[in-house]
Amino acid sequence: MIGLIVFGGFVEYSFWGLRESTIRSQLGHLQVYKKGYCKKGIANSSEYLIKNYQELEEIFYKIPCLELVTARLSFSGLISTGEKTLVCKGDGVIPEKEAKLASFETIIEGEGLFKEDQAELVIGRELQKSLGAKIGDYLTILTTTPEGMINAADVKLIGVCQSGSKEYDSVYVKLPLKIVQQLFSTTSVEKIVILSDKTEHTPEIARRLTILFKEKNLNLEFKTWDQLAEFYHSVVRLYNGIFKVVKVIIALIVLFSIANTMTMSVFERIREIGTLRAIGTKKIQILTLFLWEGFLTGVIGAILGMITGIFIATIINLGGGIYIPPPPAMTIGYNALILIVPEVLWYSFISTVIVATISAFYPAFKATRLNIVESLAHT
Amino acid sequence: MLIVSVKDVVKEYKLGKTKVNALRGVNLEIKDRELVAICGPSGSGKTTLLNIIGCLDQPTSGTVQIINENAAFFSDAKLSELRNKHLGFIFQTFNLIPVLTAYENVEYPLWILGKPGLERKAMVLKMLDEVELLDYKNHKPDELSGGQRQRVAIARALVNMPKLVLADEPTANLDSQTGMSILKLMQKINEEFSTTFIFSTHDPQVVKYANKVYHLRDGKVSELTEG
Helix, strand or coil: CHHHHHHHHHHHHHHHHHHHHHHHHHHCCEEEEECCHHHHHCCCHHHHCECCHHHHHHHHCCCCCEEEEEEEEEEEEEEECCCCEEEEEEEEECHHHHHHHCCCCEEEEECCCCCCCCCEEEEEHHHHHHHCCCCCCEEEEEEECCCCCEEEEEEEEEEEEECCEHHHHCCEEEEEHHHHHHHHCCCCECEEEEEECCHHHHHHHHHHHHHHHHHCCCCEEEEEHHHHCHHHHHHHHHHHHHHHHHHHHHHHHHHHHHHHHHHHHHHHCHHHHHHHHHCCCCHHHHHHHHHHHHHHHHHHHHHHHHHHHHHHHHHHHHCCCEEECCCCCECCCEEECCCCCHHHHHHHHHHHHHHHHHHCHHHHHHHHCCCHHHHHHCC | CEEEEEEEEEEEEEECCEEEEEEEEEEEEEECCCEEEEECCCCCCHHHHHHHHCCCCCCCEEEEEECCEEHHHCCHHHHHHHHHHHEEEECCCCCCCCCCCHHHHHHHHHHHHCCCHHHHHHHHHHHHHHCCCHHHCCCCHHHCCHHHHHHHHHHHHHCCCCCEEEEECCCCCCCHHHHHHHHHHHHHHHHHHCCEEEEEECCHHHHCCCCEEEEEECCEEEEEEEC
16 A cells, blocks of 8 residues: 555656656647647647737637647758758747746756747757857857748857757757748747646646637637647556556456465364354354445554655655756656655555455455364364 | 254264274264253264264265255355355354354344344344343453353344254353253253254253254264153
């Protein structure tokens, strides 16, 4: 029970951390695009730009539980110090809104973007190392416009960020939206990013957007973070698979230890069982007696385990959590806390009771098979 | 009325590769309200015979009729029911359930029978009063003396008002004075409730309380004495 609560809480925290960092550094809770973007726009984004962003922003802010509406314009190109040139991929963002959206992104050197019309940029840690650039250096961004022309902009490096993903940090750049729009000679945006006040409100916002698009005949479509976060889902699947194995191992340990204890209990009470049978207790009643004993052992064990598990989780959390070194392809570790989640508590409670009851079955069955005369003579 | 009829009962045990003949053709009849002693030396088959009469064991051959029922064809569940309703057991080592109080030990057979709570309470208190242990009803067995424990066992055996009570050496673990008081109690209950008692013993002092004595030797009835 304790193992399930602590490990389950650790896994839930890892899921929560990964989910929120995915949402609050990259995706937002929902992304709104021009209709058709999801099918064809990724390869040809210039055909699927949203022209009336300000108008839509006003409409979206009327939806309850919404914390933020902002816009992005993605691009890919080259970044150069003059001496070194590397591939880059990035976003044009609205700086004052980005601080709220990208709350899980860490600026490890310099500062984040804060002026929307300044030619400044923030780049990923690995990209900074590869370019050998320093804060204050001027870098050139080279990209292709929707018309197929080449355009460039000189921008000042003001900050270095770290997301934790090496691959991401080796190409990522972030500039003010207006600068990227100037590069593309457009006033449109590629996507509108919506942040909810709570991740749990995402489905409700999605429902309201669907109604809104229909009512106002907006030529738009959207995706939730859930539909966009492939890496998150693959990590969740992996962890859930591992957790299943852990649960099975724990269940087997509980099953065998309770079965062993109850078998000893049957052995110690052979004469008692013989007496009960002699005075008229049926086999099925003996079986039920021991199954109830297993069930109650499970309930009491689960309650005590829950209290102890919560206590241990609290102690770990008060101590700052458990340090986890950087996973593969990541650059930073983190301190994992143990989340106390009702679903984990209930699952652990119910599975402990069920396993305890099942493990009582074999000893209970053995008790019913005892010969009455031999049991009465047992010393 | 015949309560027990045993005809040509043979009981063989296998102990490893050896065959042991515990009973070699026993015949006996026990009538209603009798106080019957089965006596004999150790290994004569007393306990085996008592177990067969009490439907705790099946004979290898022969017939056993208990209260006009041929228990040989009964299922395990039916035998349990028969024991619960019509038979009472008193053991040499008392065999009380240690985690239950005196009250709960006596109540247990009634609970199996499915008697309602108030009825159970009345019957238990009456029986504890009968064995003079009402003041000890909340005591656990380890808080009672040997004689008191055997009284609780007697109360448990009688609480369902069985027709037949089987007592396997009921005084063997008691001092002589306590043993005598137990036998007097059994005699009193036999007279008051018309309950048939069969007890096994090798103590000649105990035999005096019986009105019929079967002497067992080497698995056979060697003598029948009627008092």
